[in-house]
Amino acid sequence: MRYKAGLETRDRILESTRAQIAQLGLEGTTIKTICEDAGVLPGSFYNLFDSKEQAILTAVRVAIDAVDPDPDHAGTDTLDDLINAYIRFVNEQGDLARVYIRIAVAAGRSSPELRGRVLRHHEGRVKRFSDALLRERPDLGQEEADNRAEALVSALNGVTLHRTIDTEFDVGHFARILKRVATA
């Protein structure tokens, strides 16, 4: 393997970037702190990435994808599966969850690239929830299922947002309440 060392350094930088965003937010993350954490000097960083933004976009893709438990097959998940996967994700990878929310907020007025990615991902997530809900409650009809799914996904984001502020907040508990109430 010819580029082995370079790729390892790249991975280390991406991992540090992800950690920094979770802890300090998008704007609080600097090249300097990333490089210190990764044990690398700025020069190396810019041999492997064109810009800070590119590194962040790359690191963030992992976080966004991690919200979705099983991107391959849509069609067999129950609503419980989806909710439980989300709860597990938030509890076990709190850092990434925080990244996801921070990105979502920052995406509002920052790069269109990020904004587009977040919106697309949101739509996909809503569709998954809607499909699962409709399978469980066919009587609701497509429109009502879509509505409830959209509300549910936004509500889950809200719960995760609150956990960003209050780390004691029990996301699982309230996610289950939301789920119960969405299927009522």
Added chain:
Amino acid sequence: MRYKAGLETRDRILESTRAQIAQLGLEGTTIKTICEDAGVLPGSFYNLFDSKEQAILTAVRVAIDAVDPDPDHAGTDTLDDLINAYIRFVNEQGDLARVYIRIAVAAGRSSPELRGRVLRHHEGRVKRFSDALLRERPDLGQEEADNRAEALVSALNGVTLHRTIDTEFDVGHFARILKRVATA
């Protein structure tokens, strides 16, 4: 009135600060842009405020308070009143709503002052919703009402958060869905 001019300048700066936070976020707001918008030079800013943070805290108090329709806590609001007031607030004062969400997210890891203020406000809001819900549905019991209120308030924040990204998003529509579902 002796300090008239100074107070007017102060108001202008606070108004500009609020607008800047809504448009550019906490970190995107700079002394320079605030001063330009307010038609003032940095020197004047620092005659009226000790720091950027102090000005932001002052400006933000307005936004946070605006989320709450009836600070005197008369205890007569229905859940519909609270929801409708929130919808009206988000639609008519989208800027302030955006400030509120941005502050909430930034509050996670920034100044403890802001964090505390946001948490206290959140608790107050939850209590309001819980009281109203219990008045409407006494059969739920205190604990269930508290739970649903907490979930509802977080969910509303999530819906507003999403509107930060997608400005076409109909907050009122989904807020009403959440309300319907919370009282089910």
Added chain:
DNA sequence: CTCTAATTTGAGTGTGCGCTCAAAGAAAAT
């Protein structure tokens, strides 16, 4: 009108940011 306190001015400070690049060093290919 005069004096004085309130207010504004704007050039200037230090700091930390994202980012660059010529050169040195390490590892693989020949």
Added chain:
DNA sequence: ATTTTCTTTGAGCGCACACTCAAATTAGAG
């Protein structure tokens, strides 16, 4: 062993930031 390719180095650039202050200006009080 030598050449070539990959990788790291680290001082340093320009810039934007929050913030300062002595001096000029304005306007209310006596």
